[in-house]
Amino acid sequence: MPADVVDLIMQDHREVERLFDELKQNPDKRPNLLPVLTTLLTAHSRAEEAEVYPVAAAEAGEKEEVSHSQQEHVEADQLLAKLAKTDPTSAEFDKALQNLVDAVTHHVEEEETKVLPGMRSNLSDQRRSELGEAFAASRKQHLGDQPGEMTREELEQQAKNADVSGTSGLTKDQLKQKLQRDAKS
Incomplete structure (x- = not known):
């Protein structure tokens, strides 16, 4: 039987935490x-946004939590992009890394205590397996994407996902800016 989407998401969370520890403890x-962290975190986020969040909102009754989680993804994406552009040997890297760690750790804690339990209790085993397949395929497709x-x-x-309205007439850049503003508010 295919993997449960909740288990796959949590496996990625543990791997990201492991990578954070390695980055902190081994500057060399x-x-x-x-690049491994950037690839995993970006692919994970895109797969959640495309496959998991719409289902969690519509079928698992997690609309409000998904909206909040999506805003946190936008923030984490900005922090990850900043980290990726920072010289790993510089003092600024430690600060940028800690900002990302703090944001992602907060997001993971909320997701694992609110969204994922709701999915586990409100979606059938079969539905979570279907989502697991879709999540894994989407994550694979997004490997190599950059924040x-x-x-x-x-x-x-x-x-x-973030329940942001009034976006249909916006250009791509305007939409991106609106999402970033809403994530900060």
Whole structure:
């Protein structure tokens, strides 16, 4: 039987936490680990946004939590993009890393105590397996994507997940800016 989407998401969370620890404890490994973190975190976020969040909102009754989680994804994406552009040997890297760790840790805690339990209790085993397949396929498709680099369709999905209205007439850049402003508020 395919993997449960909740289990897959939590596995990714543990791997991200492991990478954070490695980046903090082994500065000499940062040049090699940073692309791994960036790839995993970006692919994970895009797969959640495309496959998991719409179902969690519509079928598992987690609309408000999904909206909040989506806003946190936008914030984490900005922090990850900043970290990726920071010299791993610089003092600024430690601060940028800690900002990302704090934001992602907060997001993971909320997701694992609110959204994921709601999915586990409100979706059938079969539905979670179907979502697991869709999540894994989407994550694979997004490997190599970089933070902040999204299509208009991905930005529209983020807006829908975050319950942000009035986006249909916006350009891609305007939509991105609106999502970033809403994430900060």
